[in-house]
Amino acid sequence: MSKILKKLEGMAGTDSSAIMSNKRPIASTFDKDEAVILKLAQQAFTHIFKQADKADALKPAGSENIQAYDEAHLQLGQRRLLCFRIEENTFYICILPQNSDIHKAQKIIRGALPVLKKIADTSSVQTAQD
């Protein structure tokens, strides 16, 4: 599965990436040294989306922006962590190095979201069977 992640990284220009489901990586190319960053990212993004949903819930019912935020960024120094919310508790998280084309990465990852969702779905079934 990390092969698919690697391929996506190559196209989007990102470094390490992972699919996280219920706080655990189900596929990841983050190495040991970066495990701390992945863990922090997972916690931070969970919090960010929670705050965003809370803000959206305050909006009057039926207002134009009913769609929920599904993408969040956290810039650390010159690096940027990107997170796409595939499902309520399933995130795709990756690192974008300095000076990369954010717009391109966003577009490519968005295009790959259905595939990522499939991977997330099948592996959660597998874990359930294990």
Next chain:
Amino acid sequence: MKSYKVLFVGSPGSGKTTAIRTISDVEVVDTDTKVSDSTIKRKRTTTVGMDYGKLSLGEDKVLHLYGTPGQERFKFMWDLMVSDLANDASALILLVDNTRNYPFRDIDYYLSEFWDFIVKRHFIIAVTRSDLAAEPTEADYQNRLKEKGIFAPIIFIDARKSMDVMDLVVSALNQEDDIDWAEISHRVAVTELKNRNPDPNSPQFEWLRKTRDVPKISIIEAAMQVRGISGATHLDNNQKLLDTSSNTLECNELFSSLAKLAAAIENKAPQLEQVRNISLHAPQKDSISVFLEPDQALGLLTLPALTHKQIRQQAEDLLQWSDNVENTQEA
């Protein structure tokens, strides 16, 4: 006829046009126009094309002075000048406006933008507008460059004074030994004296009138004049609201909770680099972004069509200018 060239670069308002006009023998080609976006409104005019001036260095020598437009939206001109017109320039002079909130960041930025050009030429840093903001000091700049391992003269100048600008030129051409600098400086000084009381109908007078500094407006007012920004909130270093485009802005809570999260991450994981930005996006929804500095933060609500890069550029520009932060120095 032997000709020399120097290229002036620097942030909007750092004094490129002023410096070139101050010493040029010829009337400077005027491509300045009224400003219309965020840098804007803080300055009456900005350069859209490029600045060009000329200074005779004697019978058979002439110095061409080129200046880039400061605003990033004219960046294509930078490439054009570096690869063509000013490609054979002997020096690059970086003007740094000392009244910006984070002037060191400008140095980093222009170093990286012009690095290939700089490595092969003389590189001089000229700090302007230090009469308006005394800090950072010369020693601060020296320490900063030392930390970065960069060797360059740092000269504090007032770009409106011809003798100050002459110091830069002399430093830029210091390897040329057969130029009579005393003679040239004298000529420039005399011209400056003559122009001191310009005839109200003269082009110089018109220019002085146009470029007088305009009163500053708040960071929020400036933000709201940028196309694509529909809400803005300025926070202090404790994530408290300083100013906002609307007190009923639904995302105000969200801005401050994101700024708090950034502070929490820094407390919990000090080994990591500083959190500079947190943002939220969705395809058909206004984006939420918070840009963080050690002493302030700016939250922006922007139309989905605005790219991340455009938002970042505007935010950085706005944060550089805001005046409700204390004059702190970057680490």
